[in-house]
Amino acid sequence: MRALIVAAAVLVAFPAVAAGAARPDRSFGAGKGYVTTSIPGFSSVAYAAAVTRGRVVVAGQAITSKGDGQVLVVRYLPSGRRDRSFGTRGIFRTTLPASSGPYIGTSLAVAPRTGRLLIGGGYGQGSLLALRLTSRGRLDRTFGAGRGYTAVPAGGTAQTIALDSAGRVLLGGSNANANGRPMVVARLTRAGRLDRGFGDAGLAQSMFWNPLMASSAGVSGLASTPGGGVVAVGHLDYIGGDGHGSAGLFALDAAGRPQTGFGSAGHTEVAFPVVPSGFDQWFPCALLRDARGRLTVPGNGSVGSAGAVLSIRLTATGALDPSFGTGGRSFVPGPSGASDTTCGAAPTRPGGLIVGVGSTLARIGRAGTADTRFGPGGRIRVTSPKGVGLNAVVTPGSRTVVAAGSTGSRLYVGRWLTP
Helix, strand or coil, X not given: CCCCCCCCCCCCCXXXXXXXXXXXXXXXXXXXXXXXXXXXXXXXXXXXXEEECCEEEEEEEEECCCCCEEEEEEEECCCCCECCCCCECCEEECCCCHXXXXXXXXXXXXXXXXXXXXXXXXXXXXXXXXXXXXXCCCEXXXXXXXXXXXXXXXXXXXXXXXXXXXXXXXXXXXXXXXXXXXXXXEEECCXXXXXXXXXXXXXXXXXXXXXXXXXXXXXXXXXXXXXXXXXXXXXXXXXXXXXXXXXXXXXXXXCXXXXXXXXXXXXEEECCXXXXXXXXXXXXXXCEECCCCCEEEEEEEEECXXXXXXXXXXXCCCCECXXXXXXXXXXXXXXXXXXXXXXXXXXXXXXXXXXXXXXXXXXXXXXXXXXXXXXXXXXXXXXXXXXXXXXXXXXEECCEEEEEEEECCEEEEEEEECC
């Protein structure tokens, strides 16, 4: 994860773009196509975003110079102005005790019926955090035994959150207290209590790699499956080998047990091999599941010295989908480097995806090739303001993209119109 250090009223000039290419939405951010938000006394960064009823919501972290990190949630009106009906003038920030921190929001889900916001993240260094807000940006005291949040000691923080069809909360992370850092999925009831009918008293752990050779970096993507199951992906770091990264995927049934029909005994691992030997570096950072059960995993990486968006697509049974890219693997040159371990991704119609990493947005078609209608080589660079780092992408409409992250010490949210 990128280091956690993380609106003017004048118009600014945009670089020329190709006819029909993605362009900033000038109806957002007073003609600029983006907004930045400064939190006095804090550096801030967004790691997750959602669009609900036209409003953009971002979740992340506000951190003081002393390292006191708190969960941060900001909501914006469709114009890009802060929604002052939410939280305190558009901002919600936890005030949890610094001695038990730091606290961070890494992921975001919106309850479809109530509009309540579920934020996943970390409570201190070793606990998964699930926090629920009302649609007005207040702690929802009906969640988490009256506190509005639940902390689950699991040896690490949560990188992702999802809701299943029954409204239960899924959190994904890893257990740093065990060799090889097993990947962890926790399931909470709608009231924010550990669901003891899942896994071992609410927690399911998975490790299908050699812990002397590799270690997981947590669960970077989660999706619920029909019948109450879960599929998840995380980055595997071969620090004991050649140092490459690969994607580890696993599937669980509604009871938190491995779905043996997926991959090999419920799991699979995919890397980007190079000829004649070795592997490319890859940081898979999201998971998209389509209506056919296919799984797309995008991420940042490099092929040789060239930065790239590397993606795979698997069938519902965990096999590489040969109709995507080359044998199920896709390579789109773009980002200037391969050091960003956090990215954002969202589906497009029909069957493609948009990935945001560093200061690059790339659109990939359903066949796994760069969509050059989006921009040269299928990508655009965010150059205004300077120093933007993207962590989250949302596609609220067929021709709209919202991306969030940081620029310097401020939150950043941009909106584009796409061909």
